[in-house]
Amino acid sequence: MTLRPKASRALWLWWLALHALLAAAALLVASPWPIKLAALLIAGSHGVVRRPRPPPAVILVDADAHCIVPAWSAGRLALGARTVVCPHWLRLDLGTGPQQRDLLLVVDQLAPFEWARLRAVLDRTRRG
Numbered sequence: 001m002t003l004r005p006k007a008s009r010a011l012w013l014w015w016l017a018l019h020a021l022l023a024a025a026a027l028l029v030a031s032p033w034p035i036k037l038a039a040l041l042i043a044g045s046h047g048v049v050r051r052p053r054p055p056p057a058v059i060l061v062d063a064d065a066h067c068i069v070p071a072w073s074a075g076r077l078a079l080g081a082r083t084v085v086c087p088h089w090l091r092l093d094l095g096t097g098p099q100q101r102d103l104l105l106v107v108d109q110l111a112p113f114e115w116a117r118l119r120a121v122l123d124r125t126r127r128g
Helices: 009-028 033-049 112-127
Strands: 059-061 089-094 101-106
Touching: 009 033, 009 101, 089 112
Parallel strands: none
Antiparallel strands: 089 101
């Protein structure tokens, strides 16, 4: 199965809300203004520097739930034990050793039929 994920609006909204909450908390803490300003700068710079990367353009998933991400040039990657499958998001723990990577996918990144097929493949292979 070939997946072509798009950027997730839900993930970006969560990212913005998280940093807005951090900024509000920094303003509410009883501390001097220089410390509040430093906390605001740290939260803002974290929001910019560590923002979620765009998803790979293509993800190939076979019937055994092995994944190939051509952009990573890592070959065929098996799912690891930290793979998590939830109704609205999933984290794929791919590879081992120095090539180990995590891939986070949110439901709005794929078409509904692709999401259902991917979850079915993952559920089938993780139960078996």
